[in-house]
Amino acid sequence: MDDSADFVLLKRHVEQLLKIQCSNYKEDYIKRRFLSRMRSTNTTNYSDYLKYLKSHPQETEPLRNALTINVTEFFRDKEVWDEVKNVILPSLFAQKKRISIWCAGSSTGEEPYTLAILLHDALVNHKDWSGIITATDIDEVVLAKAKAGIFEEKSIQKLPTVQVQRHFTKRPDGLYEVKPHLRELLRFRPHDLMSGVPPVRYVDLITCRNVTIYFTEKQKDDLTRMFHSALVSDGYYIMGKTEYLGRQVEDLFTPKNTAQKIFMKREKPLQPKTP
Numbered sequence: 001m002d003d004s005a006d007f008v009l010l011k012r013h014v015e016q017l018l019k020i021q022c023s024n025y026k027e028d029y030i031k032r033r034f035l036s037r038m039r040s041t042n043t044t045n046y047s048d049y050l051k052y053l054k055s056h057p058q059e060t061e062p063l064r065n066a067l068t069i070n071v072t073e074f075f076r077d078k079e080v081w082d083e084v085k086n087v088i089l090p091s092l093f094a095q096k097k098r099i100s101i102w103c104a105g106s107s108t109g110e111e112p113y114t115l116a117i118l119l120h121d122a123l124v125n126h127k128d129w130s131g132i133i134t135a136t137d138i139d140e141v142v143l144a145k146a147k148a149g150i151f152e153e154k155s156i157q158k159l160p161t162v163q164v165q166r167h168f169t170k171r172p173d174g175l176y177e178v179k180p181h182l183r184e185l186l187r188f189r190p191h192d193l194m195s196g197v198p199p200v201r202y203v204d205l206i207t208c209r210n211v212t213i214y215f216t217e218k219q220k221d222d223l224t225r226m227f228h229s230a231l232v233s234d235g236y237y238i239m240g241k242t243e244y245l246g247r248q249v250e251d252l253f254t255p256k257n258t259a260q261k262i263f264m265k266r267e268k269p270l271q272p273k274t275p
């Protein structure tokens with residue numbers, strides 16, 4: 001049976017509902033994501049799933065999550081990276097010469113390489129400064145892609161030309177490969193954020209952005225506690241723009257920039273005053 005007309009109808013509805021452009025993704029990817037939601041909702045074809053989606057508003061978020069599962073980009077939410085460059089890195093290097101960064105849920109690498117670009121720019125005029133970024137993800141397929149450090153032109157097209165020339169080599173096949181000076185700052189490791197054990201300790205900065213959409217409130221709180229234990233005193237934690245600290249754990253951190261979701265570890269959590 002040719003279901004391409006039903007697929008187009010479903011795609012159009014989803015674009016309007018979620019305000020996303022399905023054409024940003026490969027068609028095969030979209031189809032696989034729809035199929036995974038069809039399995040979870042016991043619907044058997046695109047037309048049935050469209051009916052289900054229209055009659056079950058609670059299906060909207062799982063579908064959004066299924067479609068955006070590994071989505072990432074260089075300098076995603078530019079303002080937060082301005083803060084990393086202008087405030088966080090200078091404040092860390094004012095205290096020590098070597099820093100450690102953990103990029104948790106690093107997907108295909110755009111976020112850890114963004115950090116590497118900023119770190120490299122900070123190190124370039126200070127020969128006695130150094131740093132290491134540990135990038136982790138549960139999904140070994142995206143991790144391998146991140147480690148390869150090879151990106152399509154559309155991934156880097158928002159970067160200023162000077163940044164592209166400085167940090168990437170254009171290959172004969174038209175892809176862009178990160179230069180060794182960025183690779184040297186990074187190591188990639190598989191890691192499940194629900195394991196309860198951090199892959200690194202004494203970290204100065206943790207970024208964990210747009211990762212916890214599937215986590216329960218308890219899992220998010222446990223994760224916040226794990227990040228708190230992995231950070232040095234006064235270490236920074238950056239969340240995604242739409243994420244928040246749960247009530248149970250918010251006292252573990254001091255907000256540093258509320259709009260950009262930047263927090264600092266509080267060594268002694270606030271205690272409720274005893275009478």
Ligand SMILES: C[S@@+](CC[C@H](N)C(=O)[O-])C[C@H]1O[C@@H](n2cnc3c(N)ncnc32)[C@H](O)[C@@H]1O
Binds near residue numbers: 068072076142
């Ligand atoms: C939407 S991407 C976010 C990428 C990047 N942090 C950003 O904000 O652009 C979410 C990533 O989190 C990873 N992830 C989901 N659950 C995870 C878990 N339990 N442990 C580690 N990584 C996880 C996914 O594999 C995916 O690559």
